[in-house]
Amino acid sequence: MGLVNGLIGTVLRIIYCANQGPPALPAFVVCMFPDYTGPTFPPKHPNSFPVIPIKCTWTAGHATLSCTGIPDDLAWGLTIHKSQGLTMTKAVIDIGHHEMTAGISFVALSSLKHQ
Structure with a gap:
């Protein structure tokens, strides 16, 4: 379901x-x-x-x-891996000083809708 x-x-x-x-x-x-x-x-x-x-x-x-x-976990943020495949209208992305894995910044930014 x-x-x-x-x-x-x-x-x-x-x-x-x-x-x-x-x-x-x-x-x-x-x-x-x-x-x-x-x-x-x-x-x-x-x-x-x-x-x-x-x-x-x-x-x-x-x-x-x-x-x-209650079997729920509150989430105020998502990892880039969890957000992969989602389409979001807005986001705050903290990449830090460098990428931990090559291309991970692209994964985060490509989840956003263009307006």
């Missing part, structure tokens, strides 16, 4: 249980993924999907440990 690891989406809403808010864990987070083709929630937002908390449990020695969290 278009949901794969590494997918880039947009957070639309963070929904908490009644009478709760931060720092409590949300009941779910509604995210919009452009390539998602499954049922949408809420119906007014096409390509939207609720991401629910997941509980992971593991054993360390004689103790059983667990952690519950």
Whole structure:
């Protein structure tokens, strides 16, 4: 349905249980993924999907440990490798003092639409 690891989406809403808010864990987070083709929630937002908390449990020695969290990673930036193949309308590109790999600057700049 278009949901794969590494997918880039947009957070639309963070929904908490009644009478709760931060720092409590949300009941779910509604995210919009452009390539998602499954049922949408809420119906007014096409390509939207609720991401629910997941509980992971593991054993360390004689103790059983667990952690519950939303399986999303916030990204305020992308590597040039992650942006390869994307088409962006604007970007801030920090190449640094020199290219780490020949041609990597071209990859970053060629992702931008011309206006």
